[in-house]
Amino acid sequence: MSIGEADLRRTGRPRDPACDQAILRATREVFAEEGYAGVSVEGIAARAGVGKATIYRRYSTKAHLVVEAIRDGAAVEDFAPDTGDLRADLLTMMQPLASALRGENAKLLTTFAMERMRNPELAEEFNRSIIGRKREHVRQLVAGAAARGELRPGADVDLIAEALPAFLWHHAVYNLPITDDLLDRVLDLALR
Amino acid sequence: MSIGEADLRRTGRPRDPACDQAILRATREVFAEEGYAGVSVEGIAARAGVGKATIYRRYSTKAHLVVEAIRDGAAVEDFAPDTGDLRADLLTMMQPLASALRGENAKLLTTFAMERMRNPELAEEFNRSIIGRKREHVRQLVAGAAARGELRPGADVDLIAEALPAFLWHHAVYNLPITDDLLDRVLDLALR
Amino acid sequence: MSIGEADLRRTGRPRDPACDQAILRATREVFAEEGYAGVSVEGIAARAGVGKATIYRRYSTKAHLVVEAIRDGAAVEDFAPDTGDLRADLLTMMQPLASALRGENAKLLTTFAMERMRNPELAEEFNRSIIGRKREHVRQLVAGAAARGELRPGADVDLIAEALPAFLWHHAVYNLPITDDLLDRVLDLALR
Amino acid sequence: MSIGEADLRRTGRPRDPACDQAILRATREVFAEEGYAGVSVEGIAARAGVGKATIYRRYSTKAHLVVEAIRDGAAVEDFAPDTGDLRADLLTMMQPLASALRGENAKLLTTFAMERMRNPELAEEFNRSIIGRKREHVRQLVAGAAARGELRPGADVDLIAEALPAFLWHHAVYNLPITDDLLDRVLDLALR
DNA sequence: ACATAAGCGAGACGGTACGTCTCGTCTTCTG
DNA sequence: CAGAAGACGAGACGTACCGTCTCGCTTATGT
DSSP states (O other): OHHHHHHHTOSSSOOOHHHHHHHHHHHHHHHHHHOGGGOOHHHHHHHHTOOHHHHHTTOSSHHHHHHHHHHHHHOOOOOOOOOSOHHHHHHHHHHHHHHHHHSTTHHHHHHHHHHHHHOHHHHHHHIIIIITTHHHHHHHHHHHHHHTTOSOTTOOHHHHHHHHHHHHHHHHHTTOOOOTTHHHHHHHHHHO | OHHHHHHHTOSSOOOOHHHHHHHHHHHHHHHHHHHHHHOOHHHHHHHHTOOHHHHHTTOSSHHHHHHHHHHHHHOOOOOOOOOSOHHHHHHHHHHHHHHHHHSTTHHHHHHHHHHTTTOHHHHHHHIIIIITTHHHHHHHHHHHHHHTTOSOTTOOHHHHHHHHHHHHHHHHHTTOOOOTTHHHHHHHHHHO | OHHHHHHHTOSSSOOOHHHHHHHHHHHHHHHHHHHHHHOOHHHHHHHHTOOHHHHHHHOSSHHHHHHHHHHHHHOOOOOOOOOSOHHHHHHHHHHHHHHHHHSTTHHHHHHHHHHTTTOHHHHHHHIIIIITTHHHHHHHHHHHHHHTTOSOTTOOHHHHHHHHHHHHHHHHHTTOOOOTTHHHHHHHHHHO | OHHHHHHHTOSSSOOOHHHHHHHHHHHHHHHHHHOGGGOOHHHHHHHHTOOHHHHHTTOSSHHHHHHHHHHHHHOOOOOOOOOSOHHHHHHHHHHHHHHHHHSTTHHHHHHHHHHHHHOHHHHHHHIIIIITTHHHHHHHHHHHHHHTTOSOTTOOHHHHHHHHHHHHHHHHHTTOOOOTTHHHHHHHHHHO
16 A cells, blocks of 8 residues: 555665666666676666665565566556457467567566576566466456357367467576567467 | 496596585585576585585586586476376376475576576576476377367367466476466366 | 854754763773774674664764774863863863763773774864864963063973873873872972 | 693694794785784684695684784793882883884784684783793882882872873874884873 | 606685674654 | 765675686506
């Protein structure tokens, strides 16, 4: 709740939003150029024109900083359409993820996916900002289509629902090209 | 050349094979639990009851050490069958990966797969020891089957070849169960 | 001038005198127990229940703050008697220092005396508030007595004038007891 | 015992004595020029051409480093003569302290004297390297002389024994000159 | 048989980054 | 305006590793 948050810190000098942006921006730039190991908090501070304490006041850890920087720059939009046209709905839903995994933030996203495996609190955040309600919604779309007879009888609803993300992440993680028609081809394979 | 190598060091005290194992074992254990960043050469040396120089004599770098440790312990067997039965051949080929992703090395493998994204030195080794020649061989099996008319006309050879690893890794990374019939279901989806 | 000062600040909320005392008191306590390095402006603010700005509005610097705190709490009274009885006059003058070095402020004083060696800003203030005009006055008393023939011929005026403070500080610094008759014994030694 | 010490560290690469000297030397130089607050471990490391760890391996703390540096460069020689000539013996004993307090190390010594007041383990070291057996020995010399009738009857043995250090430290601490004849004058005052 | 050459455990070395703490300044809100 | 709160740039603190480098010792070979 914004009210609750405001209550927590209604006194003292407020944090400078310009610092927030300078820090996250510098972190993303260095991360993209040099990778995780190339990020040093000291270097980020210098590049952002900021004191180290100003960073540590926001992020307790280098890992935390990097993850938040990525999240800030790589959040994936989350639609939940249900037009009755399964193929179209799935395309609409997964297009943002495909774009993100293809763009300059691909490395950020896959790194984020990784970090979440060891850091449980990140797993939750990963769910919120990357997966969102997609997984469950996709399953419902597919199940609805199956119920309508839009799919062949005995179709594997769970597997079909998984197909798009599985292939997209597989391509991203293996540096295979995420071409414009990849989603079409996956849907061709999965939906018949 | 083994002869050349042997010539290079035919004198002096030979390296202790027990050290090799102690080092690689300790490295694997720490890596699986703490990830790449959690591995410290000093810690490995202590855990293996070995001097740091004994490690650096074998591996020039922490990255090198970790790569070799994983390769030594998590290499996935690499069959290249071609019986003419596509489904059976694919099952034979992917079974080792499925087992590996299900067994005690699952954490090691997924950590390796993910960690290689931020450490390019790991990436190449991952290709060599985990992927090996599988990718190309699977593609050839599927292409052969398509040529024989075993698949429906216009089947997406590349995508079919990718399906098993894509779903297996997706399950592993999202902690979904890798059940005994998962490969069957994926093959059902992909081959018809 | 108090009139001029009052003119400068006849508007707005007046400074809270309770803050002055709380700040100085907290500073003295911490300084006596932990020394100059142990004093942190942030800590003083917290201990005094005061904001940092409230301190810096009064004292431009940590050194300034500490100096004022000590001066406020440990100033040694400064008599300048000249009754013609050298021994009595010296006793009158040094009694306050002896008391101060024996009382609860002893630690404060010795710490101040020592700390001033590494912090030149403290040195000047120490001269002003602890030594004051005592040194010169004592010398004049002794010189006067010598001129009157109250001392043996050829008496070392400078050394006699120094004797009381030298022994008092030596006892204080070495934690030797500063007994009631110490001044008498020192005067016995010095004046005959 | 040197044997015991040797046992403690008979393995591994031995510490480089050149580092010891470079570190202590740099520390003394900076301390003399800038005072305690001006010493930074990082700066000492740079000036000595040494890594920070090489300093912290030897001295757990900045304070520890500074004190050892001073001790290494400012130890006062400790004679214990007893020729039967009180005045000569006292001169022989206190000359080294006078020299030290007059020389380039005066600031080091007085700062050391101060630091010992808050750091109990330093008090012991101060006793060992600066005071040594002087205090007790001086008292015995004076008591012996009194017993021999070399002093006037009723002489204040304790105070006489204290006189030289008291005046010497007083002069040092107050930046009064420690002239060549100061000891003579103090002895004149104290011994008659 | 014994000298040579290398392996080994231990740990010091010059660096670099970490995350913490304080300094003195600044910015906001409340009384 | 004063005061409480606390953010800000700067930079030192003490810790932990990295990859390199001695030490003194042990262990095979090759003459």
